[in-house]
Amino acid sequence: MALAREVNRRNDFTLVVTTSPRAYYATSRVFRGLENIHVGLGLHPEVAEAKAAELDALVAGIKGARFVGEVGLDGSPRFRKSLELQERIFRAVLGECRQQGGRIISIHSRGAAQRTIEALATARDVGVPVLHWFSGGVTELRTASRLGCWFSVGPAMLVGEKGRSLLSHMPVDHVLPETDGPFTTERGVALKPWDAWEVCSTLSEIWAMPREAVEKQLQNNLRRLLSSQP
Template identity: 50%
Template structure:
């Protein structure tokens, strides 16, 4: 199993889930929501060969965590991966949208200046603006768009720009999510859980549940499930080998 977007530090029993994840998963990308959370998580749930921990500043907490931006920009220098960062243009976060832009712009610019990073990006209701920033800073690295919910035209634009997509069971539970997944470039799709926020039937997904997307993608892509599972594994290993290490 592989999981390319998981908030492992935010499970109630994080240490237990961490230990089990190291046994069950070939690879896990633990994204954090703030610079302080990143610093603490590295000590409590340290990175290792099969798990990376990346610094981030989630757009949903932009107002509360904006004072940590300078810390985040410092944290970006020694790492290979960044996340979760991005923009959220939904009505709930309208008041912080200008601030979100300032933070995301600074992060993308910093990544470009550092020679590029692989970035797990939140883009809900802000897909056009996210892609604008990426196109303005072509040296930013590589974008992995997490739980993409934009239009088909935005998906085509992202695909043409070389973006990857992390897709989870919760995303595929909706008709829109399934439609978008059916249109994604199959060689740039990797699994995610988004646990503990990603849920099915009210239960938080675990990092080892990410691979369950193969069953749904098999139907969407009209391919045998074994072939889809092999494709996801090959995609994941390519992303790990070429970018994350």
């Protein structure tokens, strides 16, 4: 709880995504009263097989959840065998988000960018899809942008040339900072939520903007994202 209180003090807004409905309710209890920390209701595609029995709870919970995440698809070799199940879960989530007037949704799409975008295009009007650590191609990125998707980028994503190249094609007003912590590390130390702002130096270089302007842009993006939620 000491770390949570520190996050609440240092960050005006932090979204904590969850891997399952049970994790969502447990995490929400832990962070209750910390007004700057928000929890997303999720069912991570990596655990689709293990958590499929929680699908009904996931869909039912969307009505009372302000944020949904992490959800989506993972077509990497380790999880490809469960793609059909993942897609059934993901489409159920998107359908309920649309039914409830839209939600801000943190979306995983590793190894399945095209399939993820197709699901979003079919569902339509699901709210605000935010593609977390997008790793598809530029053509897919542009299609996602036309669909109104946002993109969250973190320090680890921008270490490699591909991530930096993808960033250069993202609309500046649809980018948000993230860490993907505690699963990402820097010099062996897990990234903390406030480390999301480390992306500003790279964004400043790629966008050819002063760091102060980048920080202001990201803050404005976040305010606009939150105000756009139904």
